[in-house]
Amino acid sequence: MDFPIVPHPAPVPASERNARIVDPGFGRVFTDHMAVVRWSEAEGWHGAEISARKPLTVDPATAVLHYAQEIFEGLKAYRLDDGGLALFRPEANARRFQASARRMAMPELPEDVFLGSIEALVKAEKDWIPTIDGGSLYLRPFLIASEVFLGVKPASEYLYMVLASSAGSYWKGGARPVSLWVSHDYSRAAIGGTGDAKCGGNYAASLVAQQEAIRRGHDQVVFLDAAERRWVEELGGMNIFFVFDDGSIVTPPLTGTILPGITRDSILQLARDAGLTVREELYSIDQWRADAESGRLVESFACGTAAVVTPIGKVAGPDYAFTVGSGATGQTTQRMLDTLSAIQRGRALDAHGWLRRIA
Template sequence: MSNTSSFAVERHPTPVAASERATLLENPGFGQLFTDHMVTMRWSEDAGWHDGKVSARKPIEMDPATAVLHYAQEIFEGMKAYRIEEGGSALFRPDRNAARFRSSARRLAMPELPDELFLEAIELLVETDADWIPPGEGAALYLRPFMFASEVFLGVRPAKEYLFVVIASSVGAYFKGGAAPISLWVSHDYNRAGPGGTGAAKCGGNYAASLLPHGQALSNGCDQVCFLDAATHEYIEELGGMNLFFVMEDGSLVTPPLTDTILEGITRDSLIQLARDAGHEVREEPYAFAQWMEDAQSGRCTETFACGTAAVVTPVGTVKSEKGTFTVGDGAKAGPTTVKLHQTLERIQRGESNDAHGWVKRLGES
């Protein structure tokens, strides 16, 4: 960051005591424990981006006619700050989050936050609340930048005022029990997104659309829901919040190609590069559900894993749908390719191995 900040810093007058914080960080869970501070910045048609500040985390007051409550102009990102072995903290590919945030804003007719402001806000919050980064395997500081239409009006048009906010949450592993394989329910009735829609944007509406089929997955004894393409209901797209990879018996990997119905995952992109670095062929191509079932049953598909910022890499063991149930591999443990890629990625994220691609941003460095 430059010496001239776009954000005023107002420290919390009564932050959580160090002893209490240490106790809380022993078992932070996921998405329930929040840090002392938040970052905010406003945009208006007349003034542009202004009033940036770091301040005590507190509720946001909203008029009942605030536009986001009626027309759902809202976007967000998910990213993590990691505790580095030799001290300090680091972010993983934050520039990609900044770019995706702009892309999401563009799709929802919202103002694009310049990358430098996005990154400055993230870094400021991590540096201010660095003591909230928990120790331990799988632990991190989960960062949630988001923006919503804050203008008070009723009418179908893009708002003229927006609020950008960053909050942070101390988190443990996303799935309790570590790398145990999860089970998937493949939905043949519901779609996450359709062509020309908002599937490639990271907005709340996409996740709201996934909640009913996610409940269907839970009622069928599964952990997550897998969506197929809206046009034919034949081809695999993604889970409610994670991309999918399929490992074949020849060592090659297949992952669905990016379209305007699939979110461009930063973890996905990183794993493609790491797999190729390790000598694996990676094909971004359509993969049908029927083919997946056949390949898993024949042994041609030996591993399947999901990936995303929150869970990082998660093996898939059992797959259920109205068309039958099957297992991938032995269904009880992660396969060797899944384990290797997971370990390689996490070691880079935590500054424990060579960062050949320059993905890690150590805070305090230029």
């Protein structure tokens, strides 16, 4: 499917664009254009184009506003040292997008259309990639039910779009060990639910717990399983890893309640490549506390597309608090961050063919 470009009638002047991307932060600076494709029962996927980013005009009865049929993805485009452009494992994002669509009873976007939309938009907006250290172009593909209808059923019309946003560091002030609040009152997902789908409702349900974490002086919330309130699952928007004094690494298994993170999967492979013992197994909050206090656990870190790898320094719950290792960034955490970042930017051997060069 081709993506013809419909130029923005009044693009941001180059001088203003350059000023905006000096220190863009995350998720607030958007480019001039977006990718658009529509779907209907009669026509299938059609109307692909790269057009001006502008507000949507929707009917108050649009289905997504009432029944939350919506999914999204997140990935980044990088400028390489030779001036080229590349994406990191976009095929994995395309497949996860399809899996999320199946769970939410939405049409599955073909992989070639997903990749085509991303590549066309990045090429059109390459000048929005910041040249600062760690700069990238964050991409947000999403699909919403656009049918105007109030019946409870899968919609018959959908709108797929991709936004591009200039990105710097995810954490204000740069990467640092974060403090977590363990939620014993709220659950992110349950067996049979939508925990392994990347849909907005999962994130909306996590916000009250995240709000509580911030109010208590922490950076992020970490959720336990919904059934026993015992097993550590994931943060509000990131997967989690545990590093032990024997060099082994543990992460919670994908049982249907945890998002199958692409960064998570990459770290599992990189750890195995480094000769580390890797286990995907249940790990309880009580064991986390005991292992941290005994010194058996030396590091914990979270990972995801936006923040990449984030060290965890402190953890607290209603009647406990503990420090992980020294409370600083550990050697394995730093190694995973450095190795992954180097591959993403074309500065290290890409043994698994993860980097997709597009220019």
